[in-house]
Amino acid sequence: MGDGDEELVRRWEREQECLKQRLVEEDTEAWQKNPNFSGLHRVGGVDLSFIKGDEVSACAQLVVLSYPDMELLYECSEMVTLSAPYIAGFLAFREAPPLLQLLQRLEREQPSLMPQVLFVDGNGLFHYREFGLACHLGVLSDLPCVGVAKNLLQVQGVAKTDEHLSQISALKKAGDTFPLTAASGRTLGQALRSSNSSTKPIYVSVGHRISLDTAVHLTHSCCRYRVPEPIRQADMRSREYLRTHFPPTSSE
Template identity: 60%
Template sequence: MGSAGQNQGARGGRRLTAALCPSASEQARLQASVVEEDTEEWQKDSSFAGLERVGGVDLSYIKGDDTSACASLVVLSYPALEVLHEDCRMVAVSTPYVAGFLAFREVPFLVEAVQRLQREQPKLKPQVLLVDGNGLLHPRGRTSLESPALQAPRAATRDACSLVSCSDSDWLLAGFGVACHLGVLTDLPCVGVAKNLLQVDGLVRDELHREQIRSLRREGDTFPLTGASGRVLGMALRSCKNSSKPLYVSVGHRVCLQTAVRLVRSCCRYRIPEPIRQADIRSREYIRKQLCSPPEAVSSGPERKNEAGLDD
């Protein structure tokens, strides 16, 4: 095929990609609304004076079933970190997983939980959300022209989208993770907190990265996650003295990175910030009670672990 034919084929492939997975254009639209700076008065105070309620969200799946999950929103007092509100509900996750677009699969349930709290108990609405996942430290959701969905389109759009995967180059650019998505849709300050590093914009888990982790000797020590583009996408944080494993903190919405790191550190009794920890504990316990099952019956879901940097 000549260059003209190749170009025409590529353009046609891109149009087909967009038709199969409209999430790409919607993600770009939402991404334009992300605010990467502090917007609240309490954020500007060294001790966060004025901050009274911090929320944590989580989605836990029934092991072996990636369509049944418990969506959890927990609101804690600040700085005491006592639980003020808990909302755990079983949800049917029907949207197919597409690499780079995990938020479209999970965020609607978390938005509903925030909106439900706003309607029923507005005085308990969190002033900031901590999310088990990433914000700007995330691959940009793009679809690959080499995907099986484009080679053999399925009749149903959702089935076709479920086959789309990102090419290697698609995962090199900074993007729009679940913390950004949730923050924009709820218009709340939002922070992404992940356990593992995503390889974005040249960031890799190599020996240099491991050496940087070893340099985090004290609680509160950090180092910036600077991509090949020169942009700082997040911060590695040693959140407590009893764990040498860092957290990877990134901006979600309406907060700057420095404030996000300070807030996460101030919410840690253990390695994981208490709002996220409580949301995870309570969602898993809710599933166990619903199923009368042992702890191993609950999972974070394989795609959540891959994309959000989670561990079971």
């Protein structure tokens, strides 16, 4: 890491600390307090997909689905150029700006379709400094946000140990969970078995304006397969956009 990067990291750390002051880790909406999430009608999902071999050009994707039916209400795919470098622990500074722009465009053009909660393909509180992409995007958009990761971030004393693997094998049915507890003793998220057909859990953590329990129950209620439908749809549609507009060459 050069001097320029070190200066950038210091600036990002300060910015992250400022944003973290605004983070809300509890339920703020009436629908969150209802056992059936009555009053929740629109759930959003965001994702970025990259062209193979290109770390700068990506397709930023936003989808909004109806709840609880998971019917598509809105989608937007946009090619973006990521200008910030990738530095571990600061992914949000690279990925949040284009995703935020998609949300701002929706708010301008079709405000009635704004999601009431946003699922983010990445971590929230379950992060090196307890402020991952889902927290960053949540605070900047001021939307309730849930971070859902497909792979375990080995952070704050949480690791793929034998104990972790035995906890996974103890998840017998969809809806079963176990806590992701940091070395400090703080619970930063939950591993969730999201479907009976998949034995691999997903890792759910608070992004903003939602409690962990609500985040886990809501995530489970949005899963038809292993990954919650808003994120699955965003991922599928961004990949499809890249396949259509940037087909792989025959030499690949």
